[in-house]
Amino acid sequence: AQSVSQHNHHVILSEAASLELGCNYSYGGTVNLFWYVQYPGQHLQLLLKYFSGDPLVKGIKGFEAEFIKSKFSFNLRKPSVQWSDTAEYFCAVNGYTGNQFYFGTGTSLTVIP
Amino acid sequence: DTGVSQDPRHKITKRGQNVTFRCDPISEHNRLYWYRQTLGQGPEFLTYFQNEAQLEKSRLLSDRFSAERPKGSFSTLEIQRTEQGDSAMYLCASSFRGGEAFFGQGTRLTVV
Numbered sequence: 619a620q621s622v623s624q625h626n627h628h629v630i631l632s633e634a635a636s637l638e639l640g641c642n643y644s645y646g647g648t649v650n651l652f653w654y655v656q657y658p659g660q661h662l663q664l665l666l667k668y669f670s671g672d673p674l675v676k677g678i679k680g681f682e683a684e685f686i687k688s689k690f691s692f693n694l695r696k697p698s699v700q701w702s703d704t705a706e707y708f709c710a711v712n713g714y715t716g717n718q719f720y721f722g723t724g725t726s727l728t729v730i731p
Numbered sequence: 732d733t734g735v736s737q738d739p740r741h742k743i744t745k746r747g748q749n750v751t752f753r754c755d756p757i758s759e760h761n762r763l764y765w766y767r768q769t770l771g772q773g774p775e776f777l778t779y780f781q782n783e784a785q786l787e788k789s790r791l792l793s794d795r796f797s798a799e800r801p802k803g804s805f806s807t808l809e810i811q812r813t814e815q816g817d818s819a820m821y822l823c824a825s826s827f828r829g830g831e832a833f834f835g836q837g838t839r840l841t842v843v
Contacts, residue, residue, distance in 0.1 A: 662834040708773050721773035
């Protein structure tokens, strides 16, 4: 079955620390990859997306992600986190059979001022 | 706001009652999705429409759940004979031709 794994369930960082959140998916075919963020009390918002082309994609608020096809990974990075980055982060994939989006279980990020 | 809107935002119902939720997608989006999210979990797929056609439905979705999208515009999700296990956040999302999904604020259902 298709699946998305996020290995970091809870991450706590101090402001200005670097961030890397892992995401692996199980499907070997052509996929579209996404990172969504959910700030406290708000709806899911798109951080960045990868459909094709340059495997290093840049998103909003200084986030970037790298698609490594050989590793089935799409890790999210930010060089220097801010307190306002405290949120839940979800990796998602579509392009499997059908058109639904498959989500990971999410990573809760807490940034300490 | 021209994003995805969901109504109501919160619903408390007694076990055994029926509930219906509405989703208004972004107007030019032809694809509409329903997801369910519980605490500490990622969104779980329920069903998907392309225009008015319901093309995919999760195997986890019991017969108590039904969704419609008449005329390919707004959608409704109905849960019949609600159970406590149905308590969750119900999310609606829309997309255009397989692009990224835009999510609504969700409807939080509490079954007591």
